[in-house]
Amino acid sequence: MGLDTAIAKPHDELRSLLAGDLDAVNHLIRERMASEHAPRIPEVTAHLVEAGGKRVRPMLTLAAARMCGYDGAHHVKLAATVEFIHTATLLHDDVVDESGQRRGRPSANLLWDNKSSVLVGDYLFARSFQLMIETGSMRVLDILANASATIAEGEVLQLTAAQDLATDEATYIQIVRGKTAALFAAATEVGGVIAGAPEDQVAALHAYGDALGIAFQIADDLLDYGGTAAIGKNIGDDFRERKMTLPVIHAVAAAEGEEAAFWNRVIARGRQQEGDLEQAIELFRRHGSLDATRDKALGWAKKAKDALAPLPEGRIRELMRDLADYVVERIN
Template sequence: MTSTRATPLERLADVLADDMAQVNALIRARMMSENAPRIPEVTAHLIEAGGKRIRPMMTLAAARMCGYEGDAHIKLAATVEFIHTATLLHDDVVDESAKRRGRPTANLLWDNKSSVLVGDYLFARAFQLMVEPGNLRALSILSNAAAVIAEGEVLQLTAAQNLATTEATYMQVIRGKTAALFSAATQVGPVIAGSPEAQVQALYDYGDALGICFQIVDDYLDYGGAGDGLGKNLGDDFRERKLTLPVIRAIAAADATERTFWERTIGRGQQQDGDLDHAMTLLTRHGALASTRDTARHWAAQARKSVAALPDHPLRDMLADLADFVVARVN
């Protein structure tokens, strides 16, 4: 893709096209099952649905930027995508979602049991793949990330509908369920390349900050977006009674009447026509959306700062631009 109007993500995909073709071929090969044909059916429905593959591309970019010349980064990038896909299958069951990436979810087309079990299969495949490069530290990073992701999801479940949930708890949740895989994806690249520890840390910090930014932007867009192109409908988080950053900040600033509204709609789930509009009015009144946008920009700046310390490389600049691209969705 040579157009100067290409997005940072498109430019990154263009540079990594050959590596991504190998990753995609490996994913297709490893998601097969001779004994359970439903596994590739369910997996293909989600994997072939047009996801941007941001996480595996980050693994590939980090490895290439650090001078890696082997093929282990292909297997690790596929591992990252399998972990991500497994969590999506499980999330849609937990959230009772009907739409993912603009298409009906697997649990809607098949059933919850199929989604959970196929997700388990993909986690198992991910562990098989991450072992194959024979790098114990990379294995430790990715296996730890899988555990932290599950921990984040459980924390979110226990904090859901609890109006006492703080911003600190929210950050724990998104660091677990989203940022953990971003940071693992970028950290394993310099690890397999044998890079200096300062570069390993810088790329970990970049992935952590970008993952936090990515999730905050997604939470902002549930109230401040257009509702299309996001893979979900405007207000899904409100209907699912999720305490995301805009809502946490609006509740913190709420008067008694407003708090009664949040207790009814989020705490007890007694929602009615017009509640979403009123929720958005409250978010705007207290500047919750504007402050959430500012927080997303802060984490994008942190991501850029982290990669700025790395040696000069075209891929370094693309990763920096990717942070701006992620946060641009809230502008």
């Protein structure tokens, strides 16, 4: 997930504003990922947790809580919870995607094995669950349980939708909610809940996280057909994995005759050959699929910014607004 490495400015200023809280989160993460009985666990998690993740999700939890005037200590637990869930998801993704790279370093399943990735991921889920219980808030638990279900459901849906040319934009958005937006939305929402913010602000925080996550993921999927290796993604990964992302959905909808046969061959049947990626990009150009995708991403970024309206004015809100611009800046 390139967001972790791509964000610079609004992210960096948020990091400064929340430096004390973030130190506490990092301390708690190191403390709670330890295992008395199984030293393999911190070996695997340290690899991920210290591998340069920018802590965007926990920072959003802290930002939401502070913006809503929270002055307790539970937001730190929730931020660590969110990072544990994120890390567990990455570990399980490594198994699932048979990927060999994660944040520019070999993924845990290559350094250790699939077994460790699955089980240490399970351990982190359990630890996140223990942490959130310590807040004593049933509502927070409910939000995070629902997010966990949406995440898993979205990932399963992605499995079955890949290679299926009938996948439409609604299904795509459902997948993106699962793989990306659900955890952003929960991260911001629980920050507001723990602060005791009014209902309209809690709803605004959820809507912001949801739209931010979707904007980010659409931008990321677009860059898969035109980014550079510098952002840590290889162009065409999604194409080779036959994923039905927005550019493909758009181009397939416009395809007839030979074009339809092309998509059927490369996505549905998976018979890819030299030059197919270039041909796909040419079809995107012909139908304006990349422009249409970019417009969607910008639309979701705007939704994220608009969602902030009911929230308390101030520097944090401005930076959250800037963050929404930032996640789509690379494609604009």
